[in-house]
Amino acid sequence: MTADRAIRVEGLVKRYGTMTAVDGVTFDVRRGELFGLIGPDGAGKTTLFRLLTTLLVPDAGRAEVDGFDIVRDARAIRARVGYMPGRFSLYQDLSVEENLSFFAALFGVGERDNYDLIAPIYRQLEPFRTRRAGKLSGGMKQKLALCCALIHRPSVLFLDEPTTGVDPVSRGEFWEMLARLRGEGISILAATPYMDEARRCDRVALCDSGRLLAVETPEGVVASFDGELYALSGRERYALLAAARAEAGVVACYPFGAEHHLTVDERFDPAHFRQHLAEAGFHDVELRRAEPGIEDVFMKRMHHE
Amino acid sequence: MRTLLVLLDKEFRQFFRNPFLPRVVIIFPLMIMFVIPWVTTLDVRHIDVAVVDHDRSQTSRRIVCKIAASDYFTLRGVEADYGAALRRLEAGDVDAILEIPDRFERSLAAADPEWVSIAANGVNALKGSLGGQYLAAVVGETLAELACERGETLPNAAPIVQNRYNPTLEYRYYMIPALMIMLLVMLCGFLPALNLVGEKEAGTIEQMNVTPVNRWTFALAKLIPFWLIGLVVLGLVMIVARVVYGLAPEGSPGAIFLAAALFVFTMSGLGFGVANGSSNMQQTMFVMFFFVMIFILMSGLITPVESMPRWAQGLTRVLPPRYFVDAMRALYLKGATIADLWVEYVALTLFALLFNGWAALSYRKQR
Numbered sequence: 001m002t003a004d005r006a007i008r009v010e011g012l013v014k015r016y017g018t019m020t021a022v023d024g025v026t027f028d029v030r031r032g033e034l035f036g037l038i039g040p041d042g043a044g045k046t047t048l049f050r051l052l053t054t055l056l057v058p059d060a061g062r063a064e065v066d067g068f069d070i071v072r073d074a075r076a077i078r079a080r081v082g083y084m085p086g087r088f089s090l091y092q093d094l095s096v097e098e099n100l101s102f103f104a105a106l107f108g109v110g111e112r113d114n115y116d117l118i119a120p121i122y123r124q125l126e127p128f129r130t131r132r133a134g135k136l137s138g139g140m141k142q143k144l145a146l147c148c149a150l151i152h153r154p155s156v157l158f159l160d161e162p163t164t165g166v167d168p169v170s171r172g173e174f175w176e177m178l179a180r181l182r183g184e185g186i187s188i189l190a191a192t193p194y195m196d197e198a199r200r201c202d203r204v205a206l207c208d209s210g211r212l213l214a215v216e217t218p219e220g221v222v223a224s225f226d227g228e229l230y231a232l233s234g235r236e237r238y239a240l241l242a243a244a245r246a247e248a249g250v251v252a253c254y255p256f257g258a259e260h261h262l263t264v265d266e267r268f269d270p271a272h273f274r275q276h277l278a279e280a281g282f283h284d285v286e287l288r289r290a291e292p293g294i295e296d297v298f299m300k301r302m303h304h305e
Numbered sequence: 306m307r308t309l310l311v312l313l314d315k316e317f318r319q320f321f322r323n324p325f326l327p328r329v330v331i332i333f334p335l336m337i338m339f340v341i342p343w344v345t346t347l348d349v350r351h352i353d354v355a356v357v358d359h360d361r362s363q364t365s366r367r368i369v370c371k372i373a374a375s376d377y378f379t380l381r382g383v384e385a386d387y388g389a390a391l392r393r394l395e396a397g398d399v400d401a402i403l404e405i406p407d408r409f410e411r412s413l414a415a416a417d418p419e420w421v422s423i424a425a426n427g428v429n430a431l432k433g434s435l436g437g438q439y440l441a442a443v444v445g446e447t448l449a450e451l452a453c454e455r456g457e458t459l460p461n462a463a464p465i466v467q468n469r470y471n472p473t474l475e476y477r478y479y480m481i482p483a484l485m486i487m488l489l490v491m492l493c494g495f496l497p498a499l500n501l502v503g504e505k506e507a508g509t510i511e512q513m514n515v516t517p518v519n520r521w522t523f524a525l526a527k528l529i530p531f532w533l534i535g536l537v538v539l540g541l542v543m544i545v546a547r548v549v550y551g552l553a554p555e556g557s558p559g560a561i562f563l564a565a566a567l568f569v570f571t572m573s574g575l576g577f578g579v580a581n582g583s584s585n586m587q588q589t590m591f592v593m594f595f596f597v598m599i600f601i602l603m604s605g606l607i608t609p610v611e612s613m614p615r616w617a618q619g620l621t622r623v624l625p626p627r628y629f630v631d632a633m634r635a636l637y638l639k640g641a642t643i644a645d646l647w648v649e650y651v652a653l654t655l656f657a658l659l660f661n662g663w664a665a666l667s668y669r670k671q672r
Binding site: 053054055057071074078079081085087088090091092094098102103106107 | 308508509514519
């Protein structure tokens with residue numbers, strides 16, 4: 001079986017009781033692609049990962065990883081994927097090198113066999129080789145987990161929120177490592193709640209409440225934003241947010257960094273809007289046109305659903 | 306096979322690195338073996354007795370002297386009337402009253418002798434019933450002695466009881482094999498259960514489940530360490546029993562270890578299965594406590610199965626420790642052989658297969 005797709009998902013459904021965690025999801029990941037799943041907590045990202053890594057059986061639909069069916073060929077998949085769960089799940093009471101050699105042995109490879117693949121990451125861990133995994137810092141734990149997930153040179157790598165709880169510098173480093181792995185021909189599916197990380201992916205899927213809202217390149221996602229976007233700032237941010245939401249022509253208004261972003265429809269008139277806010281007591285507001293980002297597309301799509 | 310060794314190596318590293326487990330596995334059995342045999346005894350001693358002697362004859366005085374001299378009784382006083390003695394019983398001062406009727410001595414020679422009355426406080430059922438029996442025995446013995454001295458033979462000579470296998474009916478000897486079994490129930494039932502559910506709580510089992518390790522290998526790697534621990538602990542407590550209490554097994558140690566190994570397989574399989582079915586420590590602990598309570602109270606460890614109601618006796622047939630209890634006591638005290646106990650060995654083997662099969666099958670990598 002030769003597969004041109006690293007992952008192929010068709011109408012996958014998983015329910016927990018009455019709650020549908022994954023609701024008819026369809027997408028595919030090309031070979032050597034870094035694919036991002038972007039979505040808020042509870043969007044069904046982790047369930048999707050657990051389905052694709054053969055930890056769960058779907059209620060409907062089908063999926064293939066590396067050409068193998070996730071239900072029928074679960075064992076074949078386990079031998080060829082690397083999975084890094086959202087929660088640190090290596091043995092905290094084993095040392096860094098013990099964890100690495102343990103997972104290498106379970107996959108029947110020597111620690112040195114694929115050392116070239118993990119060397120750039122593992123080199124940073126080398127000074128702490130004998131330290132217990134539980135005593136590592138958050139960023140170091142993530143690096144170790146990535147090493148353990150890579151030690152058998154998987155063809156597909158699953159990373160569930162690999163950078164949650166990690167400082168911005170380490171996050172940046174981590175994504176650079178992923179870009180390098182993609183160069184090694186490893187296909188990667190990574191979930192993240194951070195929109196800035198989405199820009200580093202080849203393609204992203206926006207997901208919410210178990211469904212995919214869009215599958216696009218990050219640029220394509222941004223380009224798909226139609227209409228105007230404004231940035232609004234001023235004092236009394238919370239009161240301003242509430243006041244802006246009540247104005248005519250405002251579709252959505254949400255905090256964005258130090259400002260608020262406004263998506264609007266054709267009824268919106270900037271001059272009118274400023275005047276109304278001034279009458280309501282907001283004198284120092286600043287309103288300007290803004291460039292949309294992935295998050296803005298996300299907010300708009302969610303609003304349409 | 307290589308995978309199994311890798312997994313075992315990891316289990317042992319984790320076990321010895323745990324600051325708590327290795328100590329528990331050694332100290333807990335030693336504590337039990339050094340303390341419990343001294344405190345759990347069904348030998349009732351120092352029963353407080355009041356005597357109401359209406360007879361005041363040589364015979365009655367002889368009975369009172371014998372009570373006072375016995376280690377089983379503490380003579381709290383000779384009362385003038387039954388009412389006064391009863392008040393002391395009610396006050397909790399005495400546990401039993403012996404009332405010797407007037408003209409008791411003289412009536413013995415007659416065809417229709419007077420009756421001695423014994424009243425015992427039944428609040429503590431064990432102390433009350435044994436106290437009453439001991440008193441009756443003392444009276445009987447004294448009368449027999451007196452008859453003997455007069456050169457008469459009593460018409461109904463008391464039967465002579467000889468207790469085989471535990472001649473002095475030393476309760477401790479009965480208890481020590483039971484303690485060994487309890488230790489194996491606790492250690493080999495709880496530890497594997499907590500180990501497995503611990504991996505669930507830490508999330509490490511997720512990582513294991515996406516590896517190609519098959520579930521039989523995984524289950525074996527989880528169980529083998531506790532099989533070894535169980536047998537090492539058994540060896541340790543057998544040495545304590547020999548050195549401290551002078552109790553050496555009558556049967557062959559090999560037979561004991563074989564029975565213990567089968568039982569340890571069973572218990573660890575149960576623990577593993579229970580942990581598979583639960584998602585956290587609390588659930589595991591409560592379900593395990595349920596089984597352990599039933600095992601300890603119903604399998605003849607403390608009270609004999611034969612004295613249970615019929616339906617309960619039927620129920621004990623499905624409890625694995627029942628067979629192990631029978632086998633251990635027979636091996637330890639009676640010197641039975643494997644051939645004598647084939648039923649028990651077969652039953653334990655079946656339980657071991659059943660529980661471990663269930664444990665491995667209930668462990669699923671994919672849900």
